[in-house]
Amino acid sequence: MYIPPLLFALATAPAIAAPTCPAPLHAGASDLGLASFREDDRVGGAAIDVLRELARRTNCPLDISWYPRARLWAEYAGGRINLTASSARSAERDRLGQFVPFVTTHFELVLSRRVTGSYKSLAEFVAHGSARLNLVRGILYTPEVEAEVARLRQQGRVEVVNDFDIAFRKMASKRAEATLAPMTIYSRYLQSAGLQEQVSVMPVTESAPVLAGAYLSRNGFTPAARKVFAESLLAMVTDGTVARIYGKYVGEANGRALVSDHARAIISAYQPLP
Template identity: 45%
Template structure:
C-alpha cells in the first residue's frame, strides 16, 4: 500500500498557463490522471508539512503545464516503488538510472546527472581513494537503501562489505541517515541531492564528509514511463517535453531552486549535451 502525507491524493490540475498546446489540440489524449511514483530521495523528492516537494515534483508540475495532463503523486519505499511499476500500478517513476530490466517495463526519459558518493561520519576516518580502499582499509559500517540501482563496480564492493558483516540494507535514506546520526552506522552511499538534504535536515552537516569514488562515475538520471499504461503517443509527448526542459534550461533552474546555483552548475558541469544525446532519435 502506498503511504501518503496528511494532505494526500494531490491530484494536480496542471493545465493552467500551459506554454504549449493543450492535449485537445495535440496528437495524444491525456488520461484522467497519470500516477507518478516518488521515494525518499532528498532534494529530488521529499515530504514537508503534508506536501510533496523536490526537483522531481517541480519537473512533473512543469510536465503538466507543457502537456495539459494531470498527475497524482504516490509515495513508496524505493524497493516497493519498482515492484509497483513492474506490476503496472504506477505510470511514471522519477529520478531513476537506466538499466536493462527497467527498460523492459518503461521508456526512459533522461533529464539530469547524478553521482553516488561515499558519505561517512568523520569518526569513521576518511581520505579513501576508492570504495575498494574503504573496504580494504576501513572498519566502518555502511547502511544503503534497498531498491536503488548500484553500478556493478559498486555492487561488487557492497557484496564484499556484506560478507565482512559491515553492510546493512535499509528501506530508505531517512533510516540510513538517522542511524548515522545515532552512531548505529558509519556511512552510506548517496548522491549530492540526497545527502545534502538529509544532513541539513538533521543538522549533521559538520559531522559528515563525502567522497567521490571511481567505482561510481557520473551517470544520467531520468524518468520511466510505463510501456503498458502510457500510450505510445503520450510517451512521445512526455519524452519531447522532458527533452525540451533540458534543452531550454528549465531542469537546471529547478535544481538551482533547491541546492543553489553553484551546486546546480556543479551537477550539470560540462553542459547537457550528454543528456540530450541519450534520447533515441
C-alpha cells in the same frame, strides 16, 4: 549548445492538448533527498517540480503517490503508477517503460567522523576501513560500485535500510557509520539531521556520473503520448528549465553541473521506443 530543431520547436510551443494524457497520469515518488521528499504530507523536491512542469506543459492532471524506493518499482511493475522521476536506467526497468533522461547523478561516501580514516575511493574504504555501510533498498549503483559492495558483504559490513531518511537518522543517533548518497540527497539530510560537523564526504571514484530521469510506462502510455511526454521533457533540458529547477534546491552552479554541463549527452542518450 546545439539544440535540435524539433526540440527547439517544442521548447517554444504551447501546452499539448489534453487528449494525449494517460488516464490517470499517476506518478510515484520516494525518498531521494532534495530530488524528492515528503514534508507535512506534501511531496516536493527538484524531480517532483520537473514532473509538475511536465504535467503543466502537456496540460495533463498529475497525481503523485509516495512509496519506499523498492515498493515504488513493485507498484510500477503492477501498473498502479505509470510515471517515475529521478530514476537510474536498468535493463529490468527498460522492459517496463521508456527511459527519458534529464539529469546526472553520482554517489559519494558519507562517513561518520567517529570512524578514523580518509579514503579516495570505495576500494580503499573496503580494503582499509572497518565501518559498516548502510545501503538503501531499491537503489542502483554502477557495476564498479556493486563489485566493492559485494566485497563488503563478504566482510559482513553491509546493512540494508528502506530509505535515506532512516540511513541518516541512524547516523545521527550513532547507530550507523557510513552510507552512499549523491549530493542532492546527502545535502538535505546533513542539514535536517544536524550532521554537517559530524560526517565527512569522500569521493567514490567507482561511481562515475550516470544519467537519471523519468520512466514512462509501456502500458500506461500510448506510443503517441510517450512521444509527446518524452519530447516535452527533453525540451525542458534544452531550454534550461530542468537546470533552473535543480538550481533552486542545490544552487545555480550545482544545477548547471547536474544538467546543463551534460545536456548534449542527456539528449543523445534518449532512445525512442519503436
